[in-house]
Amino acid sequence: MSIRGRAAIVGAAEVDTWQSEGRSPVGLMAEATRRAVADAGLTLADVDGLFSASSHYTFPTMNLAEKLGMHPRFMDSSNIGGASFISHVGHAAAAIAAGLCDVAVIAYGSTQRSDKGKLVSRAEWSAYEEPYGLIHPISSVALMAQRHMHEFGTTSEQLAAVAVSAREWSLLHPNPPYPKPLTVDDVVGSRMISTPLHARDCCLVTDGGAAIVMTSAQRAATLRRPPVFLMGFSESSNHRTVSAMPNLTSTVANQTSRLALEMAGRSLADIDTAHVYDAFTISLLILLEDIGFCGKGEGGPFVADGNIAPGGTLALNTNGAGLSYTHPGMLGLFLLTEAVAQLRGDAGQRQVPGAATSLVHGMGLTIAAHSTAILSTHAD
Incomplete structure (x- = not known):
């Protein structure tokens, strides 16, 4: 069934x-x-x-x-x-x-x-990471950024373009938390949190x-x-802790997105809006590659060329998502509410004309758990 x-x-x-x-x-x-x-x-x-x-x-x-x-x-x-x-x-x-x-x-x-930071997550203590000073989740994701830069030549400026695009989308929302544009220089000039990730590479709190x-x-x-x-769905996990991640630049998002699209009878060419978890600029970039919106290692040039900004080739995170709209610890449900707004035609200034099919992809922990849903205005 x-x-x-x-x-x-x-x-x-x-x-x-x-x-x-x-x-x-x-x-x-x-x-x-x-x-x-x-x-x-x-x-x-x-x-x-x-x-x-x-x-x-x-x-x-x-x-x-x-x-x-x-x-x-x-x-x-x-x-x-x-x-x-x-x-x-x-x-x-x-x-x-x-x-x-x-x-x-x-x-x-x-x-x-x-x-104000008083919440202590129920995430388990990791005997393989915490004794060595790894700060969850930022340092785990910073390791992925370092590796992606080493393998593919990705730059801090390219990662910054992800945050800049998110801000551009959020400014189209009637109630943006930051009502001023963001620049690449703003991002790379912000405080270093865990090398090579700056404060503006990180989601809101x-x-x-x-x-x-x-x-x-x-x-x-x-x-x-x-x-x-709901036309297609799939979920899987890649690892639990980053020390057990098989490949720091690849995840099973490629599997969940493929299976969800197959169930839906759709392809990426059919996707009008995409809503992909963006806790960090590098995590979003890796997911864009894994889902297939660009080739592996090509994420840096893809985002730097404006493809995910308003008017680009991919209508992505049209409310600004976790980097520039909201991130109350877990973002997944807010990706769904934005997809629903787009498919209902209720998104106001940020509305994508004729949006009929959306891809929603969630991640959990350090790009560890993955789930993809394909939503559509038509059940066929």
Whole structure:
């Protein structure tokens, strides 16, 4: 049984994507859930499936259910870092197709910015890295940048172009966190965090909550908003710790993207917008290569030539994503909400004309876990 076209996203919402208005992480999840359910034209009583992952809570779906007074008949709090929520889309579609739930909510909330660094991630202590001074995740990703530069001649200026493009997209959003353009010189002149990565090579630290609502394709046809169908999905993992990463410049994103596209019956040529996790400039560059938007080792020139900026050949991370819009610890759900906005035609100044098919790719930890979803306005 394939889940291709069997389920659709019918509601989506974000809340407090920069600084929380006094809400807790579960409070952000709850408010985003209420807004997403209302967006779908449903009520909380219609929801019988809950999906979430968290760095704040061990049992996020139970916390959310209690907060909202819900008693779902299906719950999934599997956690593979920031890729979790793209994975949850596939899991929810499978649960809906199997009759385990009818209406599923995927939700997330974090007060990472308000916590001012007080949050201690539940990530396990690594006996193979931490005793030697490796700072997770920045130093792990810096190793990848060093290797990519050594193998392919990638430069700091090319990496900076990734951040510059993200800022250009974010300036098209009605509420950008930084309302001024960014230059390559700004990026390479910013504070060095872990050689060769500068402060502006790193994602933002924000609060934020988001939620999406999914149901069967049949029920979606009866609801108030145009459905966004899940056409293809795949997930996998590459490693757990960077010391076990087989190749510092390649990941299984090539596998998940290929399998998701095959399930969807689509190719990269069919993709109108792409939403790819961008915790760091180098991690996004590696993922662009692995997914196939450019050849391996060609990411530097590809981004430096303006291909991922507004007006370029690839409409990528059209709200500015983690580098220039929001990054409350885990980004994956915000990639999905932006893809939904594009496919509904609700993206305002940043709208890609005629967008009908989107690729969403999440990563977790140090480019370790991967999940790809292909979304479309048509279930065929």
